[in-house]
Amino acid sequence: xxxxxxxxxxxxxxxxxxxxxxxxxxxxxxxxxxxxxxxxxxxxxxxxxxxxxxxxxxxxxxxxxxxxxxxxxxxxxxxxxxxxxxxxxxxxxxxxxxxxxxxxxxxxxxxxxxxxxxxxxxxxxxxxxxxxxxxxxxxxxxxxxxxxxxxxxxxxxxxxxxxxxxxxxxxxxxxxxxxxxxxxxxxxxxxxxxxxxxxxxxxxxxxxxxxxxxxxxxxxxxxxxxxxxxxxxxxxxxxxxxxxxxxxxxxxxxxxxxxxxxxxxxxxxxxxxxxxxxxxxxxxxxxxxxxxxxxxxxxxxxxxxxxxxxxxxxxxxxxxxxxxxxx
Numbered sequence: 001x002x003x004x005x006x007x008x009x010x011x012x013x014x015x016x017x018x019x020x021x022x023x024x025x026x027x028x029x030x031x032x033x034x035x036x037x038x039x040x041x042x043x044x045x046x047x048x049x050x051x052x053x054x055x056x057x058x059x060x061x062x063x064x065x066x067x068x069x070x071x072x073x074x075x076x077x078x079x080x081x082x083x084x085x086x087x088x089x090x091x092x093x094x095x096x097x098x099x100x101x102x103x104x105x106x107x108x109x110x111x112x113x114x115x116x117x118x119x120x121x122x123x124x125x126x127x128x129x130x131x132x133x134x135x136x137x138x139x140x141x142x143x144x145x146x147x148x149x150x151x152x153x154x155x156x157x158x159x160x161x162x163x164x165x166x167x168x169x170x171x172x173x174x175x176x177x178x179x180x181x182x183x184x185x186x187x188x189x190x191x192x193x194x195x196x197x198x199x200x201x202x203x204x205x206x207x208x209x210x211x212x213x214x215x216x217x218x219x220x221x222x223x224x225x226x227x228x229x230x231x232x233x234x235x236x237x238x239x240x241x242x243x244x245x246x247x248x249x250x251x252x253x254x255x256x257x258x259x260x261x262x263x264x265x266x267x268x269x270x271x272x273x274x275x276x277x278x279x280x281x282x283x284x285x286x287x288x289x290x291x292x293x294x295x296x297x298x299x300x301x302x303x304x305x306x307x308x309x310x311x312x313x314x315x316x317x318x319x320x321x322x323x324x325x326x327x
Contacts, residue, residue: 003030004050004312010077011035017301021053024305028312051075051308056084056097069093073311075304077101077297079155081325082208082235083267095321096311100154101303102291106205107158109290110231111166113257114201116284117229118142123281140227143167146184148199150192150215151206151234157181159203171195175211175324189215197223201231208235209325218243229255233290236262245275248282255282259290 006029012018018033025031029050034042046052046068056076069090076084079099089095116122118140127134147163149156152172160170160181171185173195179186187195189211196202202224206212216230217240224230224247232239241262248256256277263272277283311317 003028005030005032005045005048006051006053006308006312007045007049008033009046009052009054012297012301014297016295016298020298020301021305024302024309025312028309051311053077053304053308056081066090066093073308073317075308075311075317077300077304079291080207080235081321082237084321091323094317096307096317096319097321097325098300098304098307099319101300102296103154103158105293105296106155106233106290107162109259109286110155110159110203110205110233111162113231113259113284113286114142114147114203114229117255117257122284142201145169145200146171146198147201147203148173148195149203149205150189151204151212152179152181152183152186153205155205155233156203159205163201168201171198174206192220193223196220196228197225199228200225201229204230204232204234204238206234206238207325208237211324212238214238214240216240216244218247221247224254226251227253227255229257231257231259233259236260236264241274245277248277248280252282255284257284257286259286260288261285264288 006025008021008031011033021031032045034045037045049072051073053075054077056078066089072094074093074095076095076097079097079102081097084095120139124134124137142163143166146169147160149159149170149172152174156172160172160183163170169184170182172179172183173187173189173191175188177186177188185195192215204216215238221243244256248254258277261271261273263270265271278285307318
């Protein structure tokens, strides 16, 4: 009996990534890398594959004939699905995202940003550069805070694990209002306003879809504590840009730590924002690199390949994209 065909649709930039695919899938499948094939062999491999592993960006999927998606799993390497070319994909395509693959590094980034805001590291450093010595300026503690995590998947749970080490109370919101992970409170987005009112730190780690687009708007921010910290590692579109800027200007003790933005180079060709967030003293920014650490793509490859292996062995896969995930 022949082994099922698994096709990798992109050229791995590191040999170690290719080695991971071989290690996880080599014995259980006929594994091919499309970049090594001519056009005829490539088309044949795509058509006959039981599973297709893609980076997840439009260039990998939008050029494919919709007919090739029938009867196969398409596994993305990225966690977010808002960039998938849904208009070019059949509604019944079986697509799995790579959610949770980048959770440990992104959780560290979240906590690092929250600590930097709490301790005003950047402000103190800048003051010292200017010859100022603010030794008796009182820093704030994470200990005793409440952290609200909106989107309680892999990233949210990993963030909660780290936050607990600082003595932080964990509240979370997700679609179902249920979780198998420990929390002090779990609810749905219907609980957003009262939950924000209790939070000292608000972490956005949810997907961007119709339900979450513009979720953090003026009405939500009106319920926030004046000295709360908002950390976004989700997507820029989860926040209403104009509303956040107005809130930051009006409430200088409120902090926004932004790793994701409304206009980014890989998607829009350049970093653009309609408002000068970076110029505000209560904003800390990073260039959407919370998940980019040494060896991150190797870990992501193992995470994705393991899900493909499960599909080959059981016909079931984790993290399947549903209609609710579509932006």
